[in-house]
Amino acid sequence: MSNPTRPATMSDLIGPNLPYLRRYARALTGSQDSGDAHAAATLEAILADPSAFDQGISAKAALFRVFHSIWTSVGAPVAEPDEGNRGRQALAHLTPNTREALLLNSVEGFTAEEIGAIMQVPDDEATALIDLARAEMQDAVKGRILIIEDEAIIAMDLESICTTMGHDVTGIARTRDAAVKMALRERPDLILADIQLADNSSGIDAVNAILPEHDVPVIFITAFPERLLTGERPEPAFMIAKPYQPEQVVSAVSQAMFFASTETLGA
Numbered sequence: 001m002s003n004p005t006r007p008a009t010m011s012d013l014i015g016p017n018l019p020y021l022r023r024y025a026r027a028l029t030g031s032q033d034s035g036d037a038h039a040a041a042t043l044e045a046i047l048a049d050p051s052a053f054d055q056g057i058s059a060k061a062a063l064f065r066v067f068h069s070i071w072t073s074v075g076a077p078v079a080e081p082d083e084g085n086r087g088r089q090a091l092a093h094l095t096p097n098t099r100e101a102l103l104l105n106s107v108e109g110f111t112a113e114e115i116g117a118i119m120q121v122p123d124d125e126a127t128a129l130i131d132l133a134r135a136e137m138q139d140a141v142k143g144r145i146l147i148i149e150d151e152a153i154i155a156m157d158l159e160s161i162c163t164t165m166g167h168d169v170t171g172i173a174r175t176r177d178a179a180v181k182m183a184l185r186e187r188p189d190l191i192l193a194d195i196q197l198a199d200n201s202s203g204i205d206a207v208n209a210i211l212p213e214h215d216v217p218v219i220f221i222t223a224f225p226e227r228l229l230t231g232e233r234p235e236p237a238f239m240i241a242k243p244y245q246p247e248q249v250v251s252a253v254s255q256a257m258f259f260a261s262t263e264t265l266g267a
Helices: 010-029 032-048 059-073 086-092 098-107 112-119 123-140 152-164 176-185 203-210 246-257
Strands: 144-148 168-173 190-194 218-222 238-241
Touching: 010 032, 010 059, 010 098, 010 238, 032 059, 059 098, 059 112, 098 112, 098 123, 098 246, 112 123, 123 246, 144 152, 144 176, 144 203, 152 168, 152 190, 152 246, 168 176, 176 203, 190 203, 190 246, 203 218, 218 246, 238 246
Parallel strands: 144 168, 144 190, 190 218, 218 238
Antiparallel strands: none
């Protein structure tokens, strides 16, 4: 005799989607600490008022909708210009809500209809925000990118995406040591790094060796994003999961280039 299916609890609905909310919040704020604080505030809001979690839409969309209610209520931080940070200066001139819509679509994979539900705007407005964001962000900041990737085809694909965006690629490194040497030879403005490299070295180790010399944004690329988004140790603010879509790379690079520094790994 089979047991009846247990109804899904709030924990069942939220738990699998929480790592992706943290990823989104960190990319949105450019900081692990700030992103995690907003994610925690989202959970607290749901605990205080479970009805805020709309079960008429997907669990992931419902979680992000609560986050956005909080995000807009506090005025979407990092909107003010900062003379010492070119990324924040650029953010101050973006059309409101465009950055959020682009991240929701390109990084988190939400449709325009889902983004409309999350941001509580009409579907056509969500589509317009995504298109406008792509244009504004790609034109905002250009720079030099170091790619740390041991798979030749992926490395060439990343290089093509970055150069098409107007960035210069300073080099492609297949190992930790090669990456460090390239970074010392020519300072990058951003690093795209795989986690597992050809000689069994780590892209994380390479980045840790580079950041003391060059405090620049880092985007990690991994086939196992859930292993990096545990909340139990310093984690990347920017991350792309393999297999990726070109639009995800464009969005992440555009976002990361907005920040002159970011809490990618911590000390």
